Amino acid sequence: MAEKVEKVKPEQMAQINHEPPLFKGWMDVPAEIKPGVFCYAGKPQNLKYIxxxxPREWSPMDEDWKLPSNWKEIVLEGLRERLERFRSLKIFMDICxxxxxxxDKCHFFIGGGDPRNMPVLRAELLRSVYRREFTTAGKILGKFAGARDLDIQVLKEWWYYFFQCSECRRCSLFCPYGIDTAEITIIARELLNLLGLNTDWISAPAANCYRTGNHLGIQPHA
Structure with a gap:
């Protein structure tokens, strides 16, 4: 039975606090996956089709996401390959x-007030792992250099926040360095895809396009 989600009233929206928590770093505040906010997991039949x-049945609310035993190696190797392939990604990881x-340009942050939905902090979710695994400072200094290890909680945090982005690139328009945060988000989604961490909102239309030639799954004779 689907869990009932309480609707947010307009007066509650006006009371959203956009100030980040004081005296606490974002790494010290665990992410909370809330029902009604995340996208549903991709269905296995759609993943198999494309x-x-x-492909497997899973839910973001499950403790076990049924990942491959070597999931960490898969993600880090995928990130290494993309750093070598896309010079822009390497630059975006280093120059922010x-x-x-x-x-304050992201509608997800404006509408919810979650600091991790600020484009800069959403990108830091990936940058922190990049620093830990691919920079000397991160390997030696760890958290003091803004680095952290990739673990299952970090992976779940990635899935939760990297799909809370519409790739509108409004943040990139206002970045003085021209960082394309949407590209960072897209790369992160590619890494999640390597583990089968997809959303049904994406995988179902893609499977429909392969099957019927349109994203709605409408049959040719309709």
Missing amino acids: DLPN VRCGACA
């Missing part, structure tokens, strides 16, 4: 000064 990895010019 030959995507690890976290000025916050993009923060």
